[in-house]
Amino acid sequence: xxxxxxxxLAIVLLIIGLLVMKNMGVDNPSGVxxxxxxxxxxxxxxxxxxxxxxxxxxxxxxxxSE
Numbered sequence: 001x002x003x004x005x006x007x008x009l010a011i012v013l014l015i016i017g018l019l020v021m022k023n024m025g026v027d028n029p030s031g032v033x034x035x036x037x038x039x040x041x042x043x044x045x046x047x048x049x050x051x052x053x054x055x056x057x058x059x060x061x062x063x064x065s066e
Contacts, residue, residue: 003058021041
């Protein structure tokens with residue numbers, strides 16, 4: 001149950017992060033250069049990958065402890 005909560009929380013945080021990035025105009029090249037937008041999206045993807053890996057690790061630990 002805790003694992004599902006953590007996974008749900010991570011998904012919600014990723015959605016909020018994407019909305020914040022969109023609101024800041026990352027996809028608008030007139031305000032931000034294209035290379036900076038690519039850097040932001042790469043950093044967001046890397047953070048999402050790390051979060052997913054960590055969630056899988058935690059879920060594995062939770063299932064082992066039960």
